[in-house]
Amino acid sequence: MIEIIAYHGWGFDKSIWTAWENSLGHPDISFYTANRGYFTEPESAIFKQDNSYKILVAHSFGLHWAPEDQIKMADALILLNSFTRLPDEVSLGSLRSKHLEKMIRAMEIKLKTNRTSLLVDFWSQCYNHPEKHFEWNINNEKLLLDDLRHLRKGVFSATYTNTDQRVISIEAGMDKIVLSSRLNRLNEHFRISNSHLVETAGHALPFTHTDxxxxxxxxxxxxFEDYESGNDYSGY
Structure with a gap:
């Protein structure tokens, strides 16, 4: 039995994982999606089986709101364009760091005055596609704003040194949201087992390059070799 919990990033909701759920469909794979609550009511997700193989998937800011106990519990951790702090490899006070802070402050203001335009701009940058739009109505504007402020100042501070945990990092080569390489800083917090770069993908990597x-x-x-061979996971 395999259990997977997925955490989406800022400005998205759990419906973004539908293609993943369909692609991973198997009687012995349970795919759960947590919902932050920006557009619909928040929903938590938990691992339900004691003897399952547990996988936690985090896209972008999803790493920051995934529960620490679940990160520790997971047999495998999948980091998709994840980061520990938004300026990342850039030293605080540098030109790029100042630019990011100015950019996020401008986003905070726009969220209050023209939130629909802000989100369309953000989604377009994520997908590298002009006028990318979702028909989502904002459910919790305060949470959107609070998390945006966390992106500007927040730091992922926990460190996980479980040598048995498999950690896979997948990054996008055309990411317009997180501009610098995250791998060195991620290595300070996790033991990365495998790292990959998808050259043609943007920040919405897991949803544009699902396969x-x-x-x-x-x-x-x-x-997953058992999955490919047609075996089940019930004996794990």
């Missing part, structure tokens, strides 16, 4: 991401995950986690 590539899932293929890399299956290659990096041996238990």
């Amino acid at each position: 590539i991401c899932i293929s890399l995950i299956k290659e990096g986690i041996p238990i």
Whole structure:
């Protein structure tokens, strides 16, 4: 039995994982999606089986709101364009760091005055596609704003040194949201087992290149070999 919990990033909701759920469909794979609550009511997700193989998937800011106990509990951790702090490899006070802070402050103001335009701009940058739009109505504007402020100042501070945990990092080569390489800083917090770069993808990597991401995950986690061979996972 395999259990997977997925955490989306800022400005998205759990429906973004539908293609993943369909692609990973199997009687012995349970795919759960947590919902932050920006557009619909928040929903938590938990691992339900004691003897399952547990995988936690985090896209971007999803790493920052995934529960620490679940990160520790997971047999495998999948980091999709994840980061520990938004300026990342850039020293605080540098020109790029100042630019990011100015940019996020401008986003905070726009969220209050023209939030629909802000989100369309953000989604377009994520997908590298002009006028990318979702028909989502904002449910919790305060949470959107609070998390945006966390992006500007927040730091992922926990460190996980479980040598048995398999950690796979997949990054996008055309990411317009997080501009610098995250791998060195991620290595300060996790023991990265495998790292991959998808050159043609943007920040919405897991949703524009779903098949590539899932293929890399299956290659990096041996238990999926049973899936490919038609075996079940009930004896794990």
